[in-house]
Amino acid sequence: MLKKKATLLTTAAMAVFLATAGCSSGQSSKGGQNEKVTLTVSAAASAQDALEEIQTNYEKSHSNVTIQDNFGSSGTLQKQISQGAGADLFFSAAEDKFEKLVHDGDIDKKDSTDLLKNDLVMIVPEKNSAHLTHLNDLKKDSAEKIALGTPESVPAGQYAKQSLTTLSLWDKVKDKVVYAKDVRQVLSYVETGNVDAGLVYKTDALISKKVKITDEAPAKTHDPIVYPVGIVKDTKHRKEAEAFYQYLQSDEAMKVFKKYGFTAK
Incomplete structure (x- = not known):
């Protein structure tokens, strides 16, 4: 009788243990889903304002995700990723810089x-004391300094040089050029009047009242x-990176991009 009673107690204890273990396992899994994750997005400086608003909106509905930005010129960011710098997504302002990472x-x-x-x-600058109204005016004597992003690393600078070359202006203005590390620095040079003109993306120009x-x-x-935008293969947060990648393509995100002057591809 005592042996039978002991067996029943042992069985009951085992049942309680298994139930507790199952519950604990379930809580652990749920906790894993809510684990705090920081995503690093390496993005072209020209996308900064739009991305910051989009990311704020995203974090409100994804409390476990924090998005950390690394803004700069696309060429510099591409080299950082190539050299193993930690990034979960790359948002480039140039296809060639992006395609280099795809190719590699x-x-x-x-x-x-x-x-x-x-x-x-x-x-x-707002006062436009040099009286420059057209690209062709950049060859005037009053246009003493012209800001461009460094063409080798800044896509906006690359596009600017292409355009000025096509318009037969490059040889006439190249000695006036002040190079900048990214498109936001070009904008700053013009805002402060340190140069007479600059070439930037329309989206950058629209955010400044100066x-x-x-x-x-x-x-x-x-x-x-x-x-282009893509997920870096070495991301340590594949699930969260994929979710944010998809969100960037959503109607909600596109409304913000359009607000800042971008158009959908």
Whole structure:
């Protein structure tokens, strides 16, 4: 009788243990789903304002995700990723910089898409004391300094040089050029009046009240300005990176991009 009672107690204890273990396992799994994750997005400086708003909106509905930005020129960011710098997504302002990572195996083509388009414009300080209204005016003596992104690493600078070359202006203005590390630095140079004009993306010009757009580079004078985005293959947060990648393509995100002057690809 005592032996039978002991067996029943042992069985009951085992049942309680299994139930507790099952419950604990379930809680652990649920906790794993809510684990805090930080995603690093390496993105072209020209996308900064739009991305920051989009990311704020995203974090409100994804409390376990924090998005950390690394803004800069697309060429610099591409080299960082190539050299193993930690990044979960790459948002480029140039297809060639992006395709280099695809070619080298750092981004899988199936995990990427051409997301946005942009335009290239000429801007001047608000006072426009040099009286520059057209791209052709850049060859005037009053245009003493012209800001461009460094063409080798800054896509906006690359597009600007292409456009000025196509318009037969490059040889006339190249000695006036002040090079900048990214498109936001070009914008800053013009805002502060340190240069007489600059060439930037339309989206950058629209966020500043200290500059005026006076001309737009014809699309046929430079390569198409396309913004690809993709998931870096070495991401340690594949699930969360895929979710944010998909969100960037959503109607909600596209409304924000359009608000800042981008157009859908």
